[in-house]
Amino acid sequence: MSRAPLKVGIDLGTSRSSISTSEGKRHVVDSYVGWPVDLVARKVLQQDVLIGQQAIEKRTMLDLHRPLERGVIKEGSEKEVEAVRALLEHLLSSACKTEEGATIDPAHIHAVVGVPAEALRSSKQQLRKSMKGLVGSLMIVSEPFAVAYGLEALLHSLIIDAGAGTVDFCTMNGRYPTDDDQRTLSNAGDSVDDVLYSLVSERYPEAAFSRHMIKGWKEDFSFIGTPREPVSVEVPVRGKPTRIDITNEMKTACETLVDPLCDTMIELISRVEPEFQGLVRNNVILAGGTGLIRGLGGALERTLAELGGGRVRVIQDPVYVGADGGLAIAQDASASEWEQLGVPSSQRLNA
Amino acid sequence: MSENLPPHRLKKTLLEGAVTNNVQVIHRQFPNTKLAAPGKRDLRRPLLALIVGVLFAPFVAVAVSPRLTEQYATWIYWLPGTSAIKGTLAFGATSPGDTGTVSSRGDLEQHGLQANPPGQARTDRGALVASTADRIEDLSLRFEEPTRLDRKIFDLGVHRVIVDPGHGGAHSGTSVGNLAEKEITLDIGLRVRDLLEESGLEVFMTRVDDTTVELDDRIAFANDSRGDVFLSIHVNWLGARTVRGIETFYLGTTTDPEISRRASVENRNSGYSLTDFRSLLDGIYVDLRRDESRELATQVHRAMLGAIKQQNPKVRDRGVKQAPFVVLVGTDMPAILAEVSAINNREEAALLRTDAYRATIANALADGVVAYAELLQPGSLSEPAATTLPAQLNRL
Missing domain, CATH: 3.40.630.40 (Zn-dependent exopeptidases)
Structure with a gap:
């Protein structure tokens, strides 16, 4: 029996990837993919591939990949392409099921996928190739555009989508964003992790911790400006659980974002037609996980104050904002606006 | 202007922009470039074609010297509406008798293209080029992206x-x-x-x-x-x-x-x-x-x-x-x-x-x-x- 197309929005992120469907289903997963390193690991894990948190937890037995560098397919390795495909398969198979739990024919899935604003064409092509066989129709858009569309901030707004791999800026002027309207910075959540890792390693050389722990601390305690309370975390030091203070390190690491973000924000606003700059200053939207660093919105507002004042709205639930925006685009797009990927109707997603 | 558009029209305009952008990516054109104002011509593609043409001219001259003048006519034909890569391929595709282009012809035929359809009159260059363009378009979609080295x-x-x-x-x-x-x-x-x-x-x-x-x-x-x-x-x-x-x-x-x-x-x-x-x-x-x-x-x-x-x-x-x-x-x-x-x-x-x-x-x-x-x-x-x-x- 023929069914109406299932519309989906997908936000492929360096840290997390999410999907929203027109049937109201949502799913989010950490952007990690792992394959058992050998037969023993395969026998223990009883799975060919592990995705997300499960992969992180079992990483000692896995060839672990984080394939979405800067939000697009990390190039140079077929394994990374395979990992992206596994991630997409996981997202689609998790969210695209009938009420009876059966998987949906990929030919009936129409997907809008968000990628960083200044993603290279080759990366978009890699993504397009990865999507083949998984969905029937595809549209790729810039992530901040998807966010703006979902929030209906289409005119006189500035979207700052601060993720793990990139911070994407996009002014919305009532037309599809051009180069002039967009910027991408590589100083993002991951670079904060790098700095924090270095600083804590230097101060506590005997403390043992991983990058995953650093990422967790940042998500729990990150701040800019004055700390609400000292930041202390527990780590093993020569095997003994020990509490260490990382307040200053956290502050220093997080504040490395402020200057580049403020400079780029000012630069983009200054490009807007003069009579609309005030409107844009008062309609700055800070989205993405890195946008949740406490005090970042305030730091941007202080910079806007130097230009005559402005308002920054921080999206408090950034997990699905990109995917929801993609879904909104998918639902508005007419049949002729999709790229047909030509999925054989017999092909089914892996459950 | 956008300020006066009702929300649904504004969304429609934006969606059209997104579709255009996707089409540009598929066809290896420059995505996200600022749209030219109505009435203005985008000079970038002809300029790029011209630059690449100048850069490749010495190599092309070696390959097609016996028919250089005629081939150049083909090249010029390509400039207004087609990409530089197509223009380069067209040299091989339109010189059937030219031993200097054997490898290009071979490459094209290997990819399912005919160097010059039998019976195709050389004077019917417009149709020939258009026909080849269609097939090169198909070919370009089948090219694998080069794999990045680790x-x-x-x-x-x-x-x-x-x-x-x-x-x-x-x-x-x-x-x-x-x-x-x-x-x-x-x-x-x-x-x-x-x-x-x-x-x-x-x-x-x-x-x-x-x-x-x-x-x-x-x-x-x-x-x-x-x-x-x-x-x-x-x-x-x-x-x-x-x-x-x-x-x-x-x-x-x-x-x-x-x-x-x-x-x-x-x-x-x-x-x-x-x-x-x-x-x-x-x-x-x-x-x-x-x-x-x-x-x-x-x-x-x-x-x-x-x-x-x-x-x-x-x-x-x-x-x-x-x-x-x-x-x-x-x-x-x-x-x-x-x-x-x-x-x-x-x-x-x-x-x-x-x-x-x-x-x-x-x-x-x-x-x-x-x-x-x-x-x-x-x-x-x-x-x-x-x-x-x-x-x-x-x-x-």
Whole structure:
């Protein structure tokens, strides 16, 4: 029996990837993919591939990949392409099921996928190739555009989508964003992790911790400006659980974002037609996980104050904002606006 | 205008833009470019075709010399509406009897194209080209993207560093009073040389005194010397006296008119225009060298920021950026251009007059290069860990 197309929005992120469907289903997963390193690991894990948190937890037995560098397919390795495909398969198979739990024919899935604003064409092509066989129709858009569309901030707004791999800026002027309207910075959540890792390693050389722990601390305690309370975390030091203070390190690491973000924000606003700059200053939207660093919105507002004042709205639930925006685009797009990927109707997603 | 559009019309307009963008990506055109105003022609594609045509002309001339005039007519035919790549292929596809194009014909036929359909009259060139265009369009969609190389495949390391002190001789660069960029970059460059040599690296300088060295000579020197990395040292002029900061560039395109302007100044007399670079680089410059250049730029920038902030706490981090500076375009190895300070800022100019500040910058630049070298081959240098990023950041 023929069914109406299932519309989906997908936000492929360096840290997390999410999907929203027109049937109201949502799913989010950490952007990690792992394959058992050998037969023993395969026998223990009883799975060919592990995705997300499960992969992180079992990483000692896995060839672990984080394939979405800067939000697009990390190039140079077929394994990374395979990992992206596994991630997409996981997202689609998790969210695209009938009420009876059966998987949906990929030919009936129409997907809008968000990628960083200044993603290279080759990366978009890699993504397009990865999507083949998984969905029937595809549209790729810039992530901040998807966010703006979902929030209906289409005119006189500035979207700052601060993720793990990139911070994407996009002014919305009532037309599809051009180069002039967009910027991408590589100083993002991951670079904060790098700095924090270095600083804590230097101060506590005997403390043992991983990058995953650093990422967790940042998500729990990150701040800019004055700390609400000292930041202390527990780590093993020569095997003994020990509490260490990382307040200053956290502050220093997080504040490395402020200057580049403020400079780029000012630069983009200054490009807007003069009579609309005030409107844009008062309609700055800070989205993405890195946008949740406490005090970042305030730091941007202080910079806007130097230009005559402005308002920054921080999206408090950034997990699905990109995917929801993609879904909104998918639902508005007419049949002729999709790229047909030509999925054989017999092909089914892996459950 | 957009302000007057009802929401549903505005959304429709935006969706159409998204679709156009996707179509451009599929057809390997330039996505996200600013839409031309009604009535204006986008001159970029014909310009790019012209540039590529000029670049390839000598090779094409060798291949099709017996029919050069006629083939050129075909080329010209292609310019207005088709891409440069199609134009190049068309040479092979429309010269059936030409032994000079056998390999092109073979390649085309291998991909399911006929070099010239039997019975196709040469005078029916429009139909022939259009027909071939359709099939080349099909072919282009079947081309596999080139697979990026993983540098780990090769045991690559850094052994030889090219240090390029900006300007010199007749080219003073930017200056304030008697403080000139060419003198600062040379002093810092020589210090960097000494530090890197202490770390066990071989260093070649593009200049060691106040002489004029043109950009193309610097590039040729770097390539002939077979350097593993290229570090160009410059001092910024950022306009207002209150503006300051450091920034590090690696090769790539930019949409920032200010960076374009500055690249244009640095690239003066190079023989190209920025428009040409932008178009060319957009299409062709996606390779491992840029990834490595970005990594090198990141290491150097972090080291600079960490070290310089100690003496100059107000310094602004202007980031790691892409820009089409000629020395980055022409060199064969990972290459960066570091703007180590802003001489327009009164406080930074005062600092630049001091030995201590120059030594700090030189140390940081050397630390960044060493950190990058260590990243490629851990333990390969004599004094690695103590001079790399963590130590610098710890002093913040």
